[in-house]
Amino acid sequence: MGPEVAASLRAFFARDEVEEVMQRLRKAGVDPAPMAAPAEGALSGEVIVFTGKLERMSRDAAKTRAVAAGAAVGSSITRKTTLVVAGAKAGSKLDKARELEIPILTEEEFLERLA
16 A cells, blocks of 8 residues: 555544444444454465365365465466466466466475465
């Protein structure tokens, strides 16, 4: 987030009517806690895309573990993607990763990085 967006957000939340809405939400039991900082871990700074069928865990479980280890998870291959985890029957995402020369991990290699 850049300084312009940050200033805009600050101005929005400083408005009286927004504070009133926040007060009503708190009274209704909503606790607007600040977002947690990204986790630091074995995959900090990585942008991972999963493709194909994973054998040892669901794709959702793999994404959760990647985020807990500090990675961001994408749904498509872009130039920002830094790692691809390829399971069985990986298709066009795997081809695109190879074309862009993005490192490709097997599920086992992904799990080893988490260890």
